[in-house]
Amino acid sequence: MNSTPIKFRALKMLQTSDGRLPLDLSFELEKGRLLTIYGRSGAGKTTILRILAGLTDPEEGFIEVESETWLDTRTSVNLPARRRSVGFVFQDFALFPHLTVRENLVFALQKGEDQRLVEDLIELMELGQLQKSRPAQLSGGQQQRVALARAIVRKPGLLLLDEPLSALDDEMRFKLQDCILKAHRHYHLTTILVSHHLPEIFRLSDEVLCLENGKVQRQGKPSEIFLEQNISGKFKVTGEIVEIIPADIVFIVSVLSANTIVKVIATAEEVKGLRTGQKVMVASKAFNPVILPIIY
C-alpha cells in the first residue's frame, strides 16, 4: 500500500463579487482520509476540486497523487482530466440524460474492464430497482447515489465531491452521508468533500481544511477546527443558534440541529460571544443523555 500523501499547491486568481482574490494555498492529505474543505461561498472551494481534477488550470501549481505528478507548472507537466485518476461528483450530478442508470455506470468502465464492479456498486448503493430508469425519472437523492456510484467505477485515486448533498432535505442528507461513508470505507478511497454543513462535516470528515480569503486558515480534525477547546463530552450536538432569549437571570439559547431544536440554558457570561445564526456545538459532560429510536 502506498502511503505517500497527496500534495497540492496552487495559485489561481479568482473573480469574486468583491473583485479579484488570489487563491494561494497548499495542503497535504494522507491516503484513505476524508477531508472536507470548508469556507464561505466564493472562497474557492469548488476551484480547488476543479484544479485537482484538471478541469481548471491554475497560474502556478503542483499536484502529486500516489507518487504520480499530475501538475507541475515549473516543468510544464499538466495531465488532462481524463488521465487523472479522479472521481468527481458534480453539484448538478451531471448524469447523462440519454443513458439509463446502469448505462451511466457502464460508461465509466474502461475498455475491456469487468462489469462486476458495476454490479457491486449497484448493490452497495441500492440501485437495483432503478437501473433501467433514466436520470429524469429519479429523485435528487437517487441521482446523487447514481453520481456517486459512477464516480467510483474507475476506482479513483481521489474522490472529489462538490457539495453533493446541498440540495437535499435533512432526512435524505443523512441517508446519503451513510452512502458516502460506506463507499469511502469499502473501496479505501481518499476523498475530498466540499461542504459548509457542520453536522455533515463532523459526521464524515477525518480532517477539515478551513478556507478564508483564498488561504488555508486552519487544517485539522473537525473538533480542533470548530471548537475553541476540546470537550470530551458524553453527548454532542452541532447546530445553528436560532434564538437567544433572556429568562430571569439566565438566557435560553435555541439551537437548530438537523430538524430538531435543542434548548440550552446559558449564563449572561456564556451568551456574550454567541449570536443568532452562529454554528455551535452543544455538549454534555455530566449527564447521561436518553436515547430513543425514531421511526420515520
Place this chain on the structure above:
Amino acid sequence: MIDLEPLWLSLRLSFVTTAILLVISIPLASWLAYSRFRLKVVVEAIISLPLVLPPSVLGFYLLLAFSPSRGLGKFLEQTLDLRLVFSFPGLVIGSLIYSLPFMVNPILSGLKGLPPSLKEASSTLGKSGFTTLVKVLLPNIRPSLLTGIVLSFAHTIGEFGVVMMIGGNLPGRTRVASLAIYDEVQAMHYRTANRYALLLFAFSFLLLLSVYLINHRFSKANPLP
C-alpha cells in the same frame, strides 16, 4: 405531366450537400463551441456570411473563382481536369458554402446549450474528446442535429441565386426545381410552374412539421439536468 428531372436533381443536390455538411459541421461546431482560440469569432462571422449576403453576390464570386480562364478554376482544370462551373460538382460546392450556417449554427447552439458538467464528467471518467463528442454530446443534441439536417436540406432545395449563377440552368445537369419554376413562368406556363411550386411547398412543409414533432418528443423524453 411535368418533367421530373429538375425535382430529382434538386433532391440529389440537397442529399449530397446535407451529407457532406453534416460531416464537416460536427467537428467545426465542436471546435467553435470549446476552443479557446481568440479569433474564432472571425471564423463564426465568415460561416454566417451567407445568411446576409445576396445569393447572387456569392454566386458571382464563385463563378469568377470557378472560371476555367483564371486562378483556381484554371488550376483545377489543368491539374485535375475538373471543371466546376456549369457542373453538378460546382453546384454542390456552391450549396455547401451557401448552406453551411444552416448546419453549423443549430449544432453550435445545441452544444453551447448543454451543461458544461456533462463534458467535464465524461473527461473525469477517462473518456477522450472524440468519445465524449460521439457518445455524450451528440446524443443529447439530437434535436439540434435534426434541425441542422432539415434546414440545410430544405435550404438547398430552395436555392436559386447561387445555382443560377454557377449552374447555368442546363437541363438534366444543373437545372434544379427552383430554376424550372422560373423558366416555366418566363415561358407563361403557369400551370406547370404551379405543379413544381406546389410539390416543393408540400415537401418543405412536411419536412419541417416532422422535425418539430420529433424534437418535441425528444425534449420531453430526455430533459437536460
